[in-house]
Amino acid sequence: MVPNDSRSPASSYVKQPTIPLLPGARVFQGSKAWAEVHAVAAARAAGEFPVIVVDTYPGVDVPALRSVLVDALPEYAIVDVEDEAALPIERVDALIEQNLTDDRVFGVMSHARIDEFYSPQKLELVARRLERRTAPTILLGWGAALAAPERHALVLVDMSRWEIQLRMRAGAPNWRSHNADEDVLRKYKRGFFVEWRVADRHKRNLFEEIDFVVDGNANGSAAGMITGDAFRKALEAATTGPLRVVPFFDPGVWGGQWMKEKLNLDPSKQNYAWCFDCVPEENSLLLEADDGLVEVPAMDLVLMRPKELLGEKTFARFGAEFPIRFDFLDTMGGGNLSLQVHPLTGYIQDVFGMHYTQDESYYLLEASEDAVVYLGLKTGVDPDAMMSDLRAATTDTARPFPAEKYVNMIPAKKHDHFAIPAGTVHCSGSNSMVLEISATPFIFTFKLWDWGRVGLDGVPRPVHLEHGEKNIQWDRDTEWVERNLLDQVQQIARTPGVVEERTGLHELEFIEVRRHWFVDEASHDTEGTVNVLNLVEGDEVEVVSPTGAFAPYVVHYAETFIVPAAVGPYIIRRSAQARSERFATVKAYVRGTRNSDD
Incomplete structure (x- = not known):
């Protein structure tokens, strides 16, 4: 049987795949949603003033959420646990300083827990205030559950990392930080290496106790809410059949036109470079009932049902992490990706605290006649000469790096599959549509040369020659690539x-x-x-x-x-x-x- 070499037709690609909530589940919105929370809390309070805990993911707009609560539950006193008991941000900064590093992109993975960001004494004061409360009370904020082990209703306002990134680009700061105008890459770094790791550990401990889940990706009173039981049962049912996460698309300096045409994307956009089509750490799940949708992070499924989703052996090996990543790289009518290398396992463990590395591969969904993949080094390359030319190109725009002198340029055609183990110099060339099948640690790309470009923000994209030089495997030359990475079908x-x-x-x-x-x-x-x-x-x-x-x-x-x-x-x-x-x-x-x- 031979492949069909005809050009790919337009797809009926679904951009908003959904997962059904079980029969009888409802999506509540607006004041009706919070009335449901009050009803549960009041029934459990048995004549006492009810206590509702609204715990949030970092990135949720807490002041806006507070306004919604004031309108929906005016009889409730609201205690912002972050304002009352969180450590000053300067102390938090000092605690995580080694995780953030001075690098613009890379930090060190944090193993902190949320209680480290709070004052035990001030949490105790909040708890004592609750004991003396004279009105129904809401505890609000990331970590609110710390202050109220005894509560009458627990609400989690959850959101996906992709939505957080979009808000960061629009000027949102990190949790309690005064960095709205900071470089987006540095804000993302703080989230990736610290905040989101801490937040996932925290909410994982709450999943079995949650009474309601609110869609933090939506704004204001439009946010949907479901019961904790509906949430848990939907994710349990999701492991019994196929599913898709909600993909997201992003432009880039090298982006192309294939996805725009084939996947029916917005034709007014200049290009689309990436699609994260299956990266549960970043993507969402859309839970659907007859009366609406609730968007939750796909990581919730990984954290809640890891054995059913991953399998016992994969879970034993990786823990509650989704180790496989599928994404698209579109350079059709665009430019080359940056010339790059990924860290070796020992390096990513020692330097960044990750326990496995970013091995990857390129599967060609489409390729023009001139398409190539840059893969491995040419036989006889002098490492010192190559690094000297890379450094010169980084500092002198008049001296572009001669990639064709040092790196193999392999012709690429539709349905070719190129393996790219960590330590191999590589990039996709222009006029290719790549399905990238890779390990999940997706930000650990050491750019060696970016063809003299700046990012869409007008700022030069970061190049990491120091990291890259320590990971390039110089023996992966033309013959090694031909023996190990080509024609492996x-x-x-x-x-x-x-x-x-x-x-x-x-x-x-x-x-x-x-x-x-x-x-x-x-x-x-x-x-x-x-x-x-x-x-x-x-x-x-x-x-x-x-x-x-x-x-x-x-x-x-x-x-x-x-x-x-x-x-x-x-x-x-x-x-x-x-x-x-x-x-x-x-x-x-x-x-x-x-x-x-x-």
Whole structure:
């Protein structure tokens, strides 16, 4: 069976995939939502003044939320726990100084817990005030639950990291910081290395106690609310069948036009460079009922149901982290990505506190005739000469770095798959549409050369030659690349109408990738570990259970979807609406975690 080399048609790509709430679940909004919270709290208070705790994720606009609460529950006194008991921001800064470092992009992963950001004595004073309360009371803010172990209702206002980033770009500061005008990369760094790590540890301890969940991605009274039971049951049910996270798209200096055309994006935008199509740390889930939607971080599913989602072996290896990332890199009609290298495992552990590194690969969804991938170094390269030229290019705009002198330029065509283990110099060239299949630590890119460009903000994008030089594997030359990273397709099985291939990542990488070409259907089995797939050929398929365990799930061209470990056997088949002659999926999973690997 040979691939279909025709140009890809426009996709019916769904940009707002949803997960159903269970029957009977409701989405509350506005004053009715908070009336529901009051009713629960009042019933439990049994004649006492009720106490409602509204704990928030850092990034939630607490003053705006307070205004909503004042309007909805005017009889309640509101205590801002952050104002009352949080440490002064200068003391917080001192606590996390080593995590933030002086670098614009990279910090060190924090293992702090939220109570370290609060004064125990002041939390105790808040608790004593509660004991003497003379009115119904709301405790509000990130960490509000610390001040009220005895409460009558617990509300979590949650939000995704992507929404936080958008607000940062619009001028939002970090938690309690006075840095609204600070470089966005530095604000993001504070969130990534400190705030979001601490916040995830905190809310994970609250999940089983939450009475209500509020969509913090929405604004004001428009934010939807569901009960804690509806939230927990929806995420439990989500692990029983295929699902998609909500993708997001972003422009870039090298961005292209393919996604705009094929995925029906806003044609007025200059370009789209990235799509995070499956990065649960950043993406959201849309929970849907007849009366509305609630958006929650996809990480909530990872944190709440890790064994069912990831599988016991993958969970044992990575903890409650989603280790596989699928994203798009669009340079069709755009420019080259930055020339870059990713850290070796020992380096990322020692320097940044991450326990696994950013191995990756490029799968070509589309490529023009002139498309190339820069991959590995040319045989005989002198490291000192290359680093000297890189430093000169960084400091002297009149001396561009001669990448073609030092780096292999490999012709790239549709359905090629290039493995890129950490330590390998690489980048995608222009006029390519890349599905990047990678390990999840996605910010650890050491740019070596950025073709003399500045970012969309007009500021030169950061280059990290010091980090890069310490991680470049100089022996990954032309011959090594040809032996290890090119033409690695291996046929695994052939049955009538189906060919299974190992497109392979390098043995140094922990991700296994299988491609299935089929005419009508192909059988799969998670074998106890999470599967991440993308429909890379064909217009539309559906994922079905051979036992009817879940409803048929429709997938369109270029959509990434997750099949949780708990699903077991599943079939991908052409849908009744499909018009394509053949189909192909690529499937990624963690090596050594399948039941058959025992």
